[in-house]
Amino acid sequence: MVVSIVLFARFEAFAQDGYPNRPIEVVVPFEPGGPADLGIRFFVDKWAEFLGQPVIVGNKGGASGAIGGKYVARAKPDGYTLLALNESTLITAPLLRKDTGYNLDSFRYLWAHSKITAFLSVKSDSRWKTFGDFVNEAKKNPGKLKYATWGPNSSSNMVMEMVCEVAGIKLTFVPFKSSPDSLAAVAGGNTDLAVTFALSGLGGSGLIRPLVISDDKRVSDYPNVPTLKELGYGIRFTTQYMGIAGPSETPDKIASKLIEAHNKARVKYAREIDEKLPKVDQYSAYLDEKETMQYLKEREKVYKEFFQKLESK
Numbered sequence: 011m012v013v014s015i016v017l018f019a020r021f022e023a024f025a026q027d028g029y030p031n032r033p034i035e036v037v038v039p040f041e042p043g044g045p046a047d048l049g050i051r052f053f054v055d056k057w058a059e060f061l062g063q064p065v066i067v068g069n070k071g072g073a074s075g076a077i078g079g080k081y082v083a084r085a086k087p088d089g090y091t092l093l094a095l096n097e098s099t100l101i102t103a104p105l106l107r108k109d110t111g112y113n114l115d116s117f118r119y120l121w122a123h124s125k126i127t128a129f130l131s132v133k134s135d136s137r138w139k140t141f142g143d144f145v146n147e148a149k150k151n152p153g154k155l156k157y158a159t160w161g162p163n164s165s166s167n168m169v170m171e172m173v174c175e176v177a178g179i180k181l182t183f184v185p186f187k188s189s190p191d192s193l194a195a196v197a198g199g200n201t202d203l204a205v206t207f208a209l210s211g212l213g214g215s216g217l218i219r220p221l222v223i224s225d226d227k228r229v230s231d232y233p234n235v236p237t238l239k240e241l242g243y244g245i246r247f248t249t250q251y252m253g254i255a256g257p258s259e260t261p262d263k264i265a266s267k268l269i270e271a272h273n274k275a276r277v278k279y280a281r282e283i284d285e286k287l288p289k290v291d292q293y294s295a296y297l298d299e300k301e302t303m304q305y306l307k308e309r310e311k312v313y314k315e316f317f318q319k320l321e322s323k
Contacts, residue, residue, distance in 0.1 A: 029089055029264050033064040036254065038094045039078025041071045041112050041188040044160065045126050045208035046094045048290040053123060059060075060271035071187075074161050075099030076110045083112035085153040087257035089264035095253040095302070098164045103308050105317060114306055118260045120268055122253035122297035122305070123276075124287060126207040127225035128169045129235075130214055131218045133196055141222040141241060144203065146181040146238065157203040158183045158192035165250060166192075167318065169224055170205045172245040173238065193218055207250060213225045215222050224248050231288045244313050251295060269299070 022147070036054065037274060038047045047069065061094040070078035085091035093099070104113045130141065138144040148155050159166035162185050168196040176183055181203070186192045189206040196204040197217040204218065212218050213231070220235045225246050239243060254272070276283065277298065283294050298306060 023251060029267055029288075030063040033066055034058075034061065034067050034090050034092065035068045036092045036094055037068050037070050037078045037082050037310050039070055039075035039081075039099045040160070040192075041321075042069050042136045043190040043210050043293065045206075046096045046252060047293045048208060049124050049126075049287075050094045052287060052290055052292070053275065054091070057268075057271050060274045061267070069189035071204055072289070073107065073110075074103045074106055074164060079103060080111045082255070083116040084256055085260040087118075087261065087264075089256065089260060089268060091257070092268075093255045094121075095122065095255045096165075097250055097306070097309055097313075098161075100255075101304060101313050102165065102168070104312055105310075114303075116258050117255040118258050118265060119299055119302040119306065120254045120256060120265055121272055121299065122251035122295060123272065124252045124292040125247050125249045125295040126252060126292050127229060128166060128205055128207050129209055129220045129232075129291070130148070130173075130222050130224075131193065131196060131204045131209065131220045132202065133199060134219045136202075136217055136219065137161050140220065141236070141238075141243075144221060145177050145179055148177075148181060152180040153182050154186050155156070155203065156201040157200040157205055158184045158186050158195045159205045160187065160189045160192055161185050165247075166205045166207060168313070169245070169247050170203075171317065171320070172247055173243055176243050176245055176262060182250065187249075210291075213291065222286045228299065229293060231291070246316075251297060251302070251305060252292065253297065265299070267285040 036050050038050055040046055050067055060067040071083055075098045102287040104110045132138055158171055176179055184201050190210040192204040192206055193212050195201045222238055223235055224238050226239050
């Protein structure tokens with residue numbers, strides 16, 4: 011028995027020292043085309059360059075990201091199965107579902123590499139020229155106007171419910187499977203407003219028009235789109251960070267190699283990240299392992315308080 015333990019320990023040490031020696035999978039717990047998916051696909055080749063192995067994307071959608079989250083939480087902590095970090099998977103799903111099989115402590119948070127903001131968008135030829143126009147009509151017709159997001163209790167859904175509370179309006183929620191589906195519904199005139207953390211390539215298509223964003227500051231690609239804060243609709247939920255996590259027991263040596271690869275990519279491709287990342291509606295940012303965990307813990311408190319408030323109504 012002692013011999014077996016010693017041999018296993020030596021094997022584990024060898025495996026870590028030789029890491030990586032095969033492709034690494036980053037699990038995106040949503041359908042392709044959403045913000046988590048697009049951001050990861052922007053970075054994977056850059057990480058692969060410094061890891062010496064391919065980094066591939068695996069989409070495992072369903073249950074507000076819980077299927078993909080559970081898959082990674084239960085994976086072997088060998089650095090070959092990672093998770094695209096996002097709040098719907100890591101916070102809302104465990105808070106609202108009893109069957110996720112994981113929580114925030116089930117993961118090791120390696121870094122956050124970008125931030126995203128919620129876009130509240132209408133059809134390009136919509137009668138609402140400003141978000142104020144939309145709010146005024148919603149106040150006169152409670153429950154008549156419809157908004158779409160990619161799923162119940164998602165971060166997008168939460169943003170809109172917070173806005174409704176602050177603005178004093180009532181809308182009808184229409185859930186869809188993904189952000190692209192939500193935007194397509196608005197572009198096709200099937201819903202009135204889409205709330206998404208990316209415009210999924212439709213931003214310059216002439217099919218939809220963002221009225222407002224949730225960030226505290228305007229973003230570079232849409233300088234004429236105001237923020238909720240500017241318009242007086244302050245909410246506690248503005249930007250959201252995207253990043254990478256692994257199973258909680260991921261060893262330091264493996265975590266360090268992954269972090270080193272990302273940091274090298276950040277330096278070499280700094281200009282490309284600043285210029286091209288916004289094309290997928292993400293913006294350059296960085297949180298280290300400790301900062302990412304702290305950020306998620308603080309966000310979890312916000313979610314808990316808001317969900318409790320909804321339940322008490």
